[in-house]
Amino acid sequence: MNDPFAHITKAPEFPGGDEKFFKFLAFTIKFPSADREQKNSGRVILTFAIDKDGSVTDEKIVRGVSKTIDAEVIRAIKRSPKWQPGARDGHPFKSTVSVPVSFNTYAGSSILLGSPQY
Numbered sequence: 001m002n003d004p005f006a007h008i009t010k011a012p013e014f015p016g017g018d019e020k021f022f023k024f025l026a027f028t029i030k031f032p033s034a035d036r037e038q039k040n041s042g043r044v045i046l047t048f049a050i051d052k053d054g055s056v057t058d059e060k061i062v063r064g065v066s067k068t069i070d071a072e073v074i075r076a077i078k079r080s081p082k083w084q085p086g087a088r089d090g091h092p093f094k095s096t097v098s099v100p101v102s103f104n105t106y107a108g109s110s111i112l113l114g115s116p117q118y
Contacts, residue, residue, distance in 0.1 A: 014080070021116065025076060029076040036105060040069060040103065043063065043065070044063065045063040046077060047096060049096050053092075054085045056077055059074050069103055097116050098117040
């Protein structure tokens with residue numbers, strides 16, 4: 001009989017968990033002043049991979065707002081410390097993370113972070 005738990009996977013984890021990841025992004029991402037002045041708002045969808053060694057790689061904007069906002073989100077994730085890599089059957093493997101980041105100029109300038117999808 002096959003073991004139903006033989007292929008359990010573990011999602012990658014930012015050092016300290018999702019709450020620390022949100023704090024890291026909130027501290028690191030800056031709303032570009034030109035976009036703030038032009039009232040550019042919207043949601044960026046960022047995807048990136050966590051390699052077997054925990055490094056952030058393959059950063060990509062799936063849906064963007066402007067060149068400067070998109071570049072700022074990429075700049076921020078490239079500053080990330082190493083993560084705990086995902087694991088499959090107890091072995092590290094490269095996995096993908098997707099994070100929505102909203103830029104809002106309607107009620108002042110704010111950046112809102114959505115939950116990461118693994």
